[in-house]
Amino acid sequence: MAAEASAGTQAVERAMALLACFTDERNELRISELCAQTGLGQSTVSRMISSLDRMGFVVQDARTGLYRLGPTGVTLGSVALNSSPIFRAARQITQNLAHAAQLGVNLAEFRDDHLFYLCNFEGVKAPKTFTMAGRTAPLHATGMGKTLLSAQSPEYIRAYYAKGLGVAYTPRTITEPSSMESALAEIRSRGYATEIEELAFGRACVAASIRDRSGEVVAALSVSGPLSEIDLPGRQQELALMVIEAADEVSVALGYSVTRAPQSRLPLPSQEPVH
Structure with a gap:
């Protein structure tokens, strides 16, 4: 029985290792490339990929023979997102904010020393051809990450x-x-964070934290876009107010009472951006 359990665990781990080979940069792979990345033999990879194909975890392009991730992963990802209280509370609010600001709006939670994106919506001035959901980003180089760090100890x-x-x-x-x-x-003092070209050139954001029922900071929300469109010198106070109000609305939906907040969440009128 122990040997069977061990073999079953190994099979699951190998299947997960194969799926993890697919990335945004390499989203279509050959059997030989999967072998090289996992160190598994060709017969093992071929057998496991065939099983994953039958289950819809991968699909094969009939013309090129390359494999890519399949619809079953989308289904599971949707189930995972819909089971998140933060996502459910924030989805409509973030979508409304993207429409009002005409910029991108992002929602992410704190996970394993990183920012984990739950969703994003595009505004007309900040279009994207991809979704951020499921991606990670560094805490120290993003506006949302810095709002999450501001709730942590020295x-x-x-x-x-x-x-x-x-x-x-x-x-x-x-x-x-x-x-x-x-x-x-500075972020704690004024209630929001900015990020200007700290992660990527030509982009900026304004972010605020989201609290749960207990008052713990569990997620963050941001408005982002190209420097020319987000126009922080002219719009920082306006965008900060919009982001703070939206983040507080999500916090209330999670059971938090914003009247208990230990400090004002209103931005000071003469503050310069934090770089």
């Missing part, structure tokens, strides 16, 4: 950087814990 911030997670994505990325602590103090 010990956590130092440990985050000690793990080597605070890498530079652009020259504007905050790579020192002392600089991050100063930025987080």
Whole structure:
């Protein structure tokens, strides 16, 4: 029985390893490429891919013979999203905000030292040809990530950087814990975060935190877009108010009473963006 259980576990792990080979950058793969990435033999990969194909986890292009992820993964992803209280509470609110701001709106939660995207909606001034759901991003180089970090202890911030997670994505990325602590103090004071070309050139965002019934910061919401469209010098206060109001609306939907907030969530009128 133990041997059978071990063999079954190994089969599951191998199947998951095969599925994990598919990425945004390499979304169509040959059997030989799957073998190279997993270290499994061709006969094993062929047998397992055939099973995954029958179950709809992968599909094969009839013309090229390449495999890509199939519809069963979409079904499971939808079930996972719909089971998230944060997603259910925020979906319509974020969609409405994208329409009002005409920019992209993102929703993400704190997971394993990273930002985990639950959904995004496009505004007419910030179109995307892909979904962010299921992707991860660094905490220290994103507006939403910094709002989540602002709720963490100084010990956590130092440990985050000690793990080597605070890498530079652009020259504007905050790579020192002392600089991050100063930025987080400013975020706590004014109730929202900005991010300007810290993760990618030419883009910026304004973000605010979301709290659950207990008052714990569990997620964040942001408005984002190209620098030319988000226009932080001219629109920062307007966008900050919109993001804060939307984040508070999600928090209320999760059971949080915003009147219990320990500090004002209204942005100060003369604040400069935090870089």
